[in-house]
Amino acid sequence: MSTDARLIHAQAIKTANIDRSLLNNLITLYSKSNLLPYSLRLFHQIPSPNVVSWTALISAHSTTAFSLRHFISMLRQPTLPNYRTLASLLKTCASLPSLSFGLTLHSLSLKLSLSTHPFTASALVNFYSKCRLPVEARKVFDEIPQRDEVCYAAIIVGLAQNSRPIDALSEFADMKKCSDLGSTMYSVSGALRAAAELAALEQCRILHGHAVVTGLDLNVIVGTALLDGYGKSGLVTDARRVFDELLMDMNIVGWNAMMASYAQQGDKNSALKLFYSMEARGLIPDEYSFLAILTSLYNAGLAVETEQWLNRMRLDYGLEPGLEHYTCLVGAMGRAGRLKDAERIAMTMPFEPDAAVWRSLLSTSAFHGAADMAWTMGKRLLELNPHDDSAYVIVANVFAATGRWDEVAEVRKMMKDRRVRKESGRSWIEARGKVHVFLAGDRRHERTEEIYTKLAELMEKIEKLGYVPVWDEMLHEVGEGDKREVLWHHSEKLAVAFGVVSGAVPPGKALRIVKNLRICKDCHEAFKYMSRVVEREIIVRDVNRYHRFLNGSCICGDYW
Numbered sequence: 001m002s003t004d005a006r007l008i009h010a011q012a013i014k015t016a017n018i019d020r021s022l023l024n025n026l027i028t029l030y031s032k033s034n035l036l037p038y039s040l041r042l043f044h045q046i047p048s049p050n051v052v053s054w055t056a057l058i059s060a061h062s063t064t065a066f067s068l069r070h071f072i073s074m075l076r077q078p079t080l081p082n083y084r085t086l087a088s089l090l091k092t093c094a095s096l097p098s099l100s101f102g103l104t105l106h107s108l109s110l111k112l113s114l115s116t117h118p119f120t121a122s123a124l125v126n127f128y129s130k131c132r133l134p135v136e137a138r139k140v141f142d143e144i145p146q147r148d149e150v151c152y153a154a155i156i157v158g159l160a161q162n163s164r165p166i167d168a169l170s171e172f173a174d175m176k177k178c179s180d181l182g183s184t185m186y187s188v189s190g191a192l193r194a195a196a197e198l199a200a201l202e203q204c205r206i207l208h209g210h211a212v213v214t215g216l217d218l219n220v221i222v223g224t225a226l227l228d229g230y231g232k233s234g235l236v237t238d239a240r241r242v243f244d245e246l247l248m249d250m251n252i253v254g255w256n257a258m259m260a261s262y263a264q265q266g267d268k269n270s271a272l273k274l275f276y277s278m279e280a281r282g283l284i285p286d287e288y289s290f291l292a293i294l295t296s297l298y299n300a301g302l303a304v305e306t307e308q309w310l311n312r313m314r315l316d317y318g319l320e321p322g323l324e325h326y327t328c329l330v331g332a333m334g335r336a337g338r339l340k341d342a343e344r345i346a347m348t349m350p351f352e353p354d355a356a357v358w359r360s361l362l363s364t365s366a367f368h369g370a371a372d373m374a375w376t377m378g379k380r381l382l383e384l385n386p387h388d389d390s391a392y393v394i395v396a397n398v399f400a401a402t403g404r405w406d407e408v409a410e411v412r413k414m415m416k417d418r419r420v421r422k423e424s425g426r427s428w429i430e431a432r433g434k435v436h437v438f439l440a441g442d443r444r445h446e447r448t449e450e451i452y453t454k455l456a457e458l459m460e461k462i463e464k465l466g467y468v469p470v471w472d473e474m475l476h477e478v479g480e481g482d483k484r485e486v487l488w489h490h491s492e493k494l495a496v497a498f499g500v501v502s503g504a505v506p507p508g509k510a511l512r513i514v515k516n517l518r519i520c521k522d523c524h525e526a527f528k529y530m531s532r533v534v535e536r537e538i539i540v541r542d543v544n545r546y547h548r549f550l551n552g553s554c555i556c557g558d559y560w
Contacts, residue, residue, distance in 0.1 A: 027056040049077075055085040067092045068101060080112065083119040090123035094130040102127045116144050122154040129158025138167075149175075149184050157190035165194035166435070169203060176210075183210065185219045192225035196232040199514040199541045202430045204229040208242075220246060224254040231261025234512060234539050234546055236270075252283055259292035264546055266299035266555065287319055294328035299545060301559065303329075303336035323351040330357055334364025335559060339373055355384050362391060366398040367559060374398045375407070389415075389422045390518065426516045427491035431502050438494040441486070447501065452489075455497035459488055462529035470522040491515070492523050492540060500534060510537035510548075518542050528552050 023046050030038040039060040046053050054074040061067040071089055074081070081089070086109050093102035106124060109115040115124065121144045128137035141147070141155040152175040159168035172191040175181055188211055195203035208226055211217040217226070223246040230239035243250065243258045255278045262271040271293055275285065290313045297306040306329050313319050326349045333342035342361055346353050358381040365374035378395040381388055392415045399407040428437040436445065445451060459467075469487055492515050499511040511534070519542040531538050531549040538549040548555045 021052075024052050024056045027053070027060055030060070049079075051079050051082050051085065054079055055082065055088065058085060059088040062088050062092050063095060065092070065096065065098075068098070081108070081114075083114045083117040086114060087119045087123040090120070090127045094123075094127040097127075097131050099131050102131065115140070118144065118146065118148045118151050122148075122151045125151065125154040125158055129154070129161055132162060134159055134162040134164055134167075137162075147178075147181075149181050149187065152181065153184050153186035153190065156187050156194075160190045160193040160197070163197065165197040165200075168194035169198075169200075183214050183216065185216055185221045188214075188216050189221050189225035192222070192229045196225070196229040198428070198435060199233045199512065200430055200435060201230075201233040201235065201512060202433050203435075204233055206433065218246065220249050220251060220254065223250070224257055227254065227261065228257045231257065231264065232541070234265075234510075234541065234548075236261050236265060236267070252278075252286060252289070255283060256286070256288040256292055259289065260295070263292045263296035263299060265548075266296060266301075266545075268293075268296040268300045268302065268305075271296040285317060285319075287313075287322060287325070290317075290319065290321070291324055291328070294325055298328040298332040298335070301332070301335050301557070303332040303338060306332035323349075323354060323357075326351065327356050327360060331360040331364065334361055335367070337368055339365060339368065339370055343373070353380075355381055355388070358384070359390070362394055366394050369398065369402060371398050371402045371404060371407070386418055387420050389420050392420060393422060423517060425491040425520075427495040428514050429495045429499050429512065431499070436495070436498060436502075438491045438498070440491045440494075441489045442491065442494055445498065447498065450501045451494055451497045454501045455488065455493055458497060458500070458530055458533060459493075459526070461533045462526060465529050465532065467526060467529045470520075470525050487522050490520065490523050492519060493526065496527070496530060496534075496538060508536060510539050513538070513540045515540060515542045518544055519547060524554065524558070528554060 023042055027039045027042055030042065039057065043049065043053065043057045049057075051074075054070065054077075058067045058070050058074070061070060067089060071081070071085070074085075086105055089105055090102060092098075093105065106115065106127075109120050109124070114120045121140055124140045125137045128134070128140065137155065137158045141151065144151055152171060156168050156171050156175070159165075159171065169191055172187060172194075175183070175187065188207060192204065192207050195207060204226070207229070208217065211219075211222050211226065216222045223242055227239040227242040230236070230242065239258060239261045243254065246254065255274065259271045259274050262268075262274065275289060275293055278289070279285065290309065293309055294306055297309060310321055310325060310329050313321055313325065326345065330342045330346050333339075333345060339361075342364065346357050346361060358377050362374055362377040362381055365371075365377055375395055378391045381391045385391075392411055396408050396411040396415075399405075399411065425440050426437060428435050430436070438445070442448075443452075469484065471487075492513050495513045496511055499513070519540055524547065527538050527540065527547070527549045529552065532552050540547040540549070545556065
């Protein structure tokens with residue numbers, strides 16, 4: 001138990017042993033004891049505060065805008081900041097966030113020749129990362145002449161936070177090449193976050209081994225990132241093993257991550273069991289706990305239970321549901337065919353519906369063949385983003401399925417007039433620690449000929465088993481032979497073919513593919529047959545959820 005700062009202060013007064021150095025230390029001690037008024041009162045007793053005094057005061061208020069006000073007062077003295085002062089101020093700007101003040105501080109650090117000092121530079125990297133400016137963060141990092149562990153941790157975490165997972169993992173690898181630099185819990189957890197976004201299972205395992213060697217595997221922050229990485233890679237059993245090893249020290253974040261792993265698989269029983277176990281240990285569920293439960297119920301297709309849990313969240317736990325919670329309910333209602341109820345909830349919830357809500361209603365309307373409602377939801381989605389290619393494609397397909405060709409032509413014309421093109425599909429698969437990325441019709445891979453030969457072989461085999469192509473209405477202008485080729489060469493099919501010819505995983509083990517978009521209906525249908533041909537499970541994580549294909553079927557029940 002730490003000593004009360006007031007006792008130290010009282011003893012100093014009794015012995016008349018008070019100097020500026022002690023007062024500076026007491027300011028810091030009072031702030032760490034959550035006694036900020038004492039810090040400010042003590043600061044005003046210093047006859048001639050120096051930069052250390054001002055920095056102690058600024059750091060004490062680093063979580064509020066008061067630190068910026070104190071900084072302005074310091075400059076009026078005048079007293080110039082040092083690298084610790086700037087680092088503390090940049091931390092404040094990152095948390096607020098205050099881009100304009102942070103840019104001013106960067107300019108000042110350049111004038112004072114402090115911008116490349118590891119303390120200041122790592123704070124600048126963190127500041128730009130929190131402000132969603134990863135390019136600027138990278139520029140600051142590249143200009144640091146002598147990088148330490150903190151600098152590397154800042155850029156790795158920053159890139160991971162800004163959806164630059166490959167860059168984050170690359171920086172982690174560069175750091176390990178510097179033999180004199182050790183890993184920290186932040187650099188390892190940041191790299192794991194990047195691996196989780198890629199669903200890069202092999203990278204997770206490599207990082208897990210590194211954490212064990214460095215003794216960081218027992219750190220809760222690293223452990224939580226690790227179980228999240230395994231969960232998002234589809235290995236929920238491995239995630240649970242990590243969770244159980246850290247159970248005694250696991251906080252609410254870890255419990256939520258574990259529940260979210262179950263939720264992605266639609267395993268509502270395991271998610272609910274964990275929820276009740278968490279409560280039994282005295283932990284209080286938060287909004288993320290409920291989001292995991294609602295997601296698991298939605299993915300399991302349970303509309304009634306989803307609504308019940310949303311009500312429980314509000315009435316029994318006093319937590320107000322957010323937009324994401326209502327989106328789960330809207331999706332669950334739509335999936336159950338209760339389209340009008342789903343629309344009513346979207347229109348009456350205490351939030352303005354966003355693109356995710358309208359896209360959920362569009363997808364469920366299309367799934368149930370409700371063309372008019374799909375068109376209405378598609379138009380609402382396009383009001384928010386006129387260049388959302390998926391909206392045009394889904395609406396055109398549902399109109400085509402119901403034989404409404406005039407409306408199909410209208411959607412095509414609208415798409416052409418607005419110069420909207422379908423976003424390129426991108427899929428990736430790991431093989432021996434390396435991530436291989438494929439685009440539709442991609443011929444850049446060094447093993448292209450083998451990949452296309454194997455894919456042709458697979459497609460011929462699944463046709464003999466009964467596979468029938470599912471045509472995308474947006475391929476209407478393509479000739480029959482070309483249509484067939486376009487469908488055959490989707491990025492996820494190329495990734496599967498590469499996985500087979502490369503021996504990416506041992507025989508009998510699952511092939512794991514990650515896709516940046518929603519998996520198309522044709523690939524979904526093809527993979528059900530391919531799982532029988534290759535006699536192994538094929539796991540695809542698309543932008544919506546996990547699909548596990550085995551023996552001709554998928555766990556999503558053909559709904560996603």
